[in-house]
Amino acid sequence: LVSRKAKSDNTIVDINGEKIGDGNQRFIMGPCAVESYEQVKAVALAMKDQGLTMMRGGAYKPRTSPYDFQGLGEEGLKILRDVANETGMSVISEILTPHDVEKALDYVDVIQVGARNMQNFELLKTVGKVQKPVLLKRGLSATIEEFINAAEYIISEGNDQIILCERGIRTYEKATRNTLDISAVPILKKETHLPVVVDVTHSTGRKDLLLPAAKAALAIGADAIMAEVHPDPAVALSDSAQQMNIPEFNEFMNQLSPYRSES
Numbered sequence: 001l002v003s004r005k006a007k008s009d010n011t012i013v014d015i016n017g018e019k020i021g022d023g024n025q026r027f028i029m030g031p032c033a034v035e036s037y038e039q040v041k042a043v044a045l046a047m048k049d050q051g052l053t054m055m056r057g058g059a060y061k062p063r064t065s066p067y068d069f070q071g072l073g074e075e076g077l078k079i080l081r082d083v084a085n086e087t088g089m090s091v092i093s094e095i096l097t098p099h100d101v102e103k104a105l106d107y108v109d110v111i112q113v114g115a116r117n118m119q120n121f122e123l124l125k126t127v128g129k130v131q132k133p134v135l136l137k138r139g140l141s142a143t144i145e146e147f148i149n150a151a152e153y154i155i156s157e158g159n160d161q162i163i164l165c166e167r168g169i170r171t172y173e174k175a176t177r178n179t180l181d182i183s184a185v186p187i188l189k190k191e192t193h194l195p196v197v198v199d200v201t202h203s204t205g206r207k208d209l210l211l212p213a214a215k216a217a218l219a220i221g222a223d224a225i226m227a228e229v230h231p232d233p234a235v236a237l238s239d240s241a242q243q244m245n246i247p248e249f250n251e252f253m254n255q256l257s258p259y260r261s262e263s
């Protein structure tokens with residue numbers, strides 16, 4: 001059902017009026033993890049100044065180590081919703097278990113399925129049964145075929161509001177956190193009718209590569225760019241090395257504006 005053969009026109013996912021996949025290249029920004037109301041509010045206000053409305057932020061964090069910050073949980077979702085309502089943002093946040101999906105519907109505008117859960121088939125089936133857009137991230141070592149099949153799990157349950165997100169894959173290369181598979185973007189757009197987002201933060205894991213990676217993603221036809229922004233990355237509870245601060249975020253947006261297609 002996600003195949004181009006099943007449907008030739010592009011799927012456009014409407015997030016409170018911002019349409020992903022309509023030919024305008026958009027931005028999904030926000031902190032790695034929700035840490036406090038003040039932290040999320042600072043990012044939302046900076047985004048608003050840039051004319052952006054799609055705010056990401058993790059309340060449930062799938063951390064590699066069990067001793068790392070696991071997120072604020074439902075309290076984090078509440079903070080996201082409150083700030084979003086005050087600033088005109090939409091909320092994109094990761095849900096880790098089928099059990100939390102229904103609760104999340106009250107808080108989020110888009111459910112994110114993270115890389116570590118791309119083949120959590122029960123989660124995929126659960127998000128396939130709800131009426132909420134889903135941002136599905138490519139698995140850490142998933143082939144494009146496996147990624148497309150994960151999207152198929154969602155759509156086969158009835159939910160066709162799916163956004164695919166290339167976030168880098170594991171290779172032998174250690175210079176970057178993951179290897180951004182930039183050619184996955186046109187392949188996914190050719191093989192499926194779904195919009196494709198490129199997460200430059202988790203794919204590169206390097207602040208100095210966010211801008212060139214985003215330019216490449218826009219040039220190759222990504223429908224949106226995802227990147228992480230934190231008011232004070234040095235004290236961030238996760239991904240401290242790779243989040244932009246607010247001046248860096250403003251510079252990032254200014255530098256990209258000539259490359260961004262708007263129809």
Ligand code: PEP
Pocket residue numbers: 032058062094113114115116137167199202
């Ligand atoms: C995230 O976007 O917050 C995240 C954890 O990314 P990924 O699932 O791609 O590792």
Ligand code: MN
Pocket residue numbers: 032033202228238239
């Ligand atoms: Mn992160």
